[in-house]
Amino acid sequence: MYDVVIVGAGIIGTFIARELSRYKLKIAVLDKLNDVACATTKANSAIIHCGYDAKPGTLKAKLNVLGNPMFDSICEELDVHFKRVGSLVLAFNDEEMNTLNELYQRGIQNGLKNIYVVEKEQLKSLEPNLSDSAAGALYAPDCGIIGPFELAVALAENAVENGVELLLNTEVSAIEKNDELFKVQTTAGVIKARYIINCAGVHADHINNMVSKEWFKITPRRGQYFVLDKSAGDLVSKVIFQCPTKMGKGVLVLPTVHGNILVGPDSEDIEDKQNLETTMERLEHVRTAAMKSIQNIPFDKSITSFTGLRASAEKGDFIIEESNDVKGLINVAGIESPGLSASPAIAQYVVQLIKEINGGFAEKEDFNPHRKKVMRFIELGDKEKAELIKNDPSYGRIICRCELITEGEIVDAIHRKAGAATLDGVKRRVRPGMGRCQGGFCSPRVMEILARELNKDILEIVKDSRASKILTGITKEQ
Numbered sequence: 001m002y003d004v005v006i007v008g009a010g011i012i013g014t015f016i017a018r019e020l021s022r023y024k025l026k027i028a029v030l031d032k033l034n035d036v037a038c039a040t041t042k043a044n045s046a047i048i049h050c051g052y053d054a055k056p057g058t059l060k061a062k063l064n065v066l067g068n069p070m071f072d073s074i075c076e077e078l079d080v081h082f083k084r085v086g087s088l089v090l091a092f093n094d095e096e097m098n099t100l101n102e103l104y105q106r107g108i109q110n111g112l113k114n115i116y117v118v119e120k121e122q123l124k125s126l127e128p129n130l131s132d133s134a135a136g137a138l139y140a141p142d143c144g145i146i147g148p149f150e151l152a153v154a155l156a157e158n159a160v161e162n163g164v165e166l167l168l169n170t171e172v173s174a175i176e177k178n179d180e181l182f183k184v185q186t187t188a189g190v191i192k193a194r195y196i197i198n199c200a201g202v203h204a205d206h207i208n209n210m211v212s213k214e215w216f217k218i219t220p221r222r223g224q225y226f227v228l229d230k231s232a233g234d235l236v237s238k239v240i241f242q243c244p245t246k247m248g249k250g251v252l253v254l255p256t257v258h259g260n261i262l263v264g265p266d267s268e269d270i271e272d273k274q275n276l277e278t279t280m281e282r283l284e285h286v287r288t289a290a291m292k293s294i295q296n297i298p299f300d301k302s303i304t305s306f307t308g309l310r311a312s313a314e315k316g317d318f319i320i321e322e323s324n325d326v327k328g329l330i331n332v333a334g335i336e337s338p339g340l341s342a343s344p345a346i347a348q349y350v351v352q353l354i355k356e357i358n359g360g361f362a363e364k365e366d367f368n369p370h371r372k373k374v375m376r377f378i379e380l381g382d383k384e385k386a387e388l389i390k391n392d393p394s395y396g397r398i399i400c401r402c403e404l405i406t407e408g409e410i411v412d413a414i415h416r417k418a419g420a421a422t423l424d425g426v427k428r429r430v431r432p433g434m435g436r437c438q439g440g441f442c443s444p445r446v447m448e449i450l451a452r453e454l455n456k457d458i459l460e461i462v463k464d465s466r467a468s469k470i471l472t473g474i475t476k477e478q
Contacts, residue, residue: 001192002026002165004354005184007172007207008199009033010041011148012335014155015347016197020354021162023361028193029156029164030186032171034465035425036418037152040201041340042428043225043276043308045252045262047239048144049341050087052107052115053249059318061110063342063349070344071144077369078154080147081257087143087239088118088127090134090293096243100138103244107140115140127236131295143239145257148340149428153418158371160417162364167191169466175211177326182211195354197330202273202311204319204333212326216319216333220273221310223265224282229301229436233259240293249337251289253297258403258431263290263297265308276307303436310336318342320349322357330354374430375412378404399449400442402435410446414453421454423447424464447471 004020006013009031017029033039048071054061075082091097100117107115116139123130123137160166167188174185175196184191200207205218228235233255242250254262264286283305290297313319313334323329332350339346355361377385377395388408389396395408413420413429420426423433423446432446433439439446447470451458462468 001181002028003193004028004195004197005030005182005191005193006197006199007031008201008204009036009152009156009166009168010039010199010201011037011152011155011340011343012201012332012346013197013199014152014159015343016199016332016350017159017164018155018162019347019351021159021164022363022367024364025361027159027164028167028191029159030167030170030172030184030191032169032187034168034422034462035420035428036156036166036168037149037428038464040309040311041152042149043306044148044223044310044340045225045254045265045337046146046148046256047087047252047254047341048082048084048146049338050107050112050115050140050142051110051338051341052103052112052138052140053244054106054110054338055317056106056109058316059320059349060338060342063318063345064338065111066348067338067342067345068142068144071146074344075146075151078151078158078371079373080151080154082144082146083257084142084144085238085255086139086141087241088123088130088137088139089241089243090130091136091243092133092292093135097136099243100136103138107138112140114142127238127240129235129294129296130240131291131293134293145239145255146340147257153429154371156418157416158369161371162367166418172207172210175207177211177328180328182328195328195330195358197332197350197354199332199335201335202309204311204331208323208329208331208333212323212329215324216331217314218333219269219312219314220271220275221312221336222268222270222275222307223310224278224286224307225262225264225305226283226286226299226302227256227304227306228261228263228298229303230259232261232298232301235261235297236294242289242293251286251293253290253294258434260303261297263287263299269312273309276309278305278307304438312336318346320346320353322353328357372416375409376430377406377409399445400432400435402437402442403431405430405432405442407449410449411453414450421450422462422464422468423450423470426450443470
């Protein structure tokens with residue numbers, strides 16, 4: 001019997017779990033997949049927006065502006081990479097310059113102070129590689145970049161350290177409400193709870209409809225991206241937007257917190273909530289659109305491409321409220337951009353909502369907001385590296401040569417709370433396989449380490465989902 005069950009272990013579900021873990025509650029986070037951050041959270045633009053784009057008066061505007069300044073302290077507590085690099089929204093003609101001025105006024109209405117309209121003459125001093133055809137830009141210095149799946153992993157880890165139970169491979173098949181309790185039918189059995197928080201992303205409408213009336217619909221909005229090698233990392237230093245449209249913020253060019261360049265996404269409404277295909281046609285659209293902003297993008301340095309799905313709601317705003325007909329069901333749905341930017345404020349908003357419904361919760365005296373520091377070998381000085389290897393020789397064995405990831409880092413990622421149990425789980429936590437060769441050299445060794453540390457046969461080690469087998473049998477005896 002749980003006080004709160006959270007359905008979905010993406011960035012929103014893990015942020016809410018961590019925020020609720022401050023209180024004397026029994027909490028479980030359910031996810032049907034093999035790990036946290038396996039859906040929208042692992043495949044998005046990784047931007048912490050300032051809040052000038054959302055319509056004034058909406059939850060998107062309010063929670064984005066509240067959420068942005070919270071990331072510095074949260075990322076310090078959780079030892080997660082975060083950089084405030086600033087952003088430029090480019091205009092290419094007089095009409096788009098008018099749009100920039102509208103965005104500026106909207107930002108002021110939303111409570112921002114640190115935004116500026118920049119004329120053409122100033123652009124090259126901010127970003128030397130911008131297209132000569134850019135006529136001006138909206139400059140927002142407080143825009144940031146982050147690793148969203150790394151943040152979700154850290155949140156889950158800290159939540160578990162503070163008493164939350166993480167139940168992976170646990171798919172919800174039905175929900176009943178009897179008296180004051182929910183009965184949640186899952187692939188792992190029946191789970192009872194007083195409150196359900198629905199953070200199921202593109203599937204949030206499906207979860208709602210299991211127990212409540214059908215009153216919102218989530219449309220998956222597909223976006224495709226290129227990732228460029230770190231050798232292209234000096235292409236831009238800021239997040240480069242184009243003027244937004246009704247389909248989103250357009251194709252972006254931006255640095256990542258780890259030194260790559262990300263280009264994308266396009267925007268395409270689809271019906272299939274499992275469709276993560278990349279297509280030649282749409283990637284070519286991304287390529288063409290991006291070169292309007294930066295003409296010399298070295299696409300020959302692309303090391304991978306990927307697709308993400310955004311959960312777009314018909315009402316055009318976040319849905320964060322208790323169901324009208326099923327008390328205790330809290331829907332947190334339609335969390336598309338700027339959902340990542342708003343996520344810490346969304347978590348506080350949801351917790352306050354439940355406290356108002358319940359009458360309040362007792363706080364824990366021993367809540368710990370800090371997780372154990374992550375040892376990142378590549379970031380250490382020579383003396384620190386030598387001392388670390390002296391104490392633990394596994395940190396002297398490089399497994400991923402592209403990213404200089406050691407065996408010690410991989411072992412640590414496996415044995416932490418909410419630790420890695422799959423090839424991609426290790427990849428999301430400590431980056432082997434994220435480099436130029438995309439795991440071509442290090443994957444077999446990472447699999448061997450996983451099998452050894454988890455006491456499994458190597459044939460049981462999967463790429464990500466339970467069905468994503470890598471090895472199926474022995475081809476020859478030694």
